[in-house]
Amino acid sequence: MSALALRQETYLPGTDDNVEALSDFLDLHGAGAHGAPEPRYFLTGAEPDDRVELPAEIYRVLRQVVEALHQGHAVTVAPITQTLTTQQAADLLGVSRPTVIKLLDDGKMPYERNGTHRRILLRDLLAYRDQRRAEQYAALEATGVDLDDEDDLNETLQQLRDARHAGAERRRRHTAL
Incomplete structure (x- = not known):
């Protein structure tokens, strides 16, 4: 090693x-x-x-x-363990710890209990994040945004994705402080 x-x-x-x-x-x-x-x-x-x-x-x-x-x-x-605490999961998703606990309690994401502590497998968290993103993009596409004839839907969707990534980057920098 x-x-x-x-x-x-x-x-x-x-x-x-x-x-x-x-x-x-x-x-x-x-x-x-x-x-x-x-x-x-x-x-x-x-x-x-x-x-x-x-x-x-x-x-x-x-x-x-x-x-x-x-x-x-x-x-x-940043090395990350394969099993996360609810706080680590919240940090990766960019949400609060109570939000993660609600997701777990609502059955939106699988988890394991270690005594009174909840532990989330990294692969489950990443799968949830990817599913959530796909649902968000689908919802954006379904809104029927009125585009000018000159605008391209894929270009607009890419701009929305870029804005979302920029927001996530700002959150990561803020949590790193």
Whole structure:
């Protein structure tokens, strides 16, 4: 196992061109279009045969980190356990702890009891979050927003998603203080 301690760490964008070059490389060699096979990525060591393939999940994390740094954003990496307290779940969802407890009591999200404490599996929380987002987007689409002839529905939905992500980012920064 690595000697690196598992702790939250924030990384700031650098002033060199390495992040831009890496971003350009990842964009150029991204998932193949037109039915082409998806590329494979490797981490290499000093020796020619010293390499390991990056798992898809690690690759997706790397792409997100590189893109954020390329856009001038800081990136925070924070290890999270697989079992969460109600407060940790509330922080991840951006809601209050009583709201999470109500969701649990209403059966909207599965949980386990450890004595008097509720514990939520991270995968269940993420599944609930994804389901909630899908329902929110569906509700937005169902509202029948009156668009000008020049406006594109997908562009408007993307703008709403971007605004939602910006709000979530503000909440994360606020809770990090």
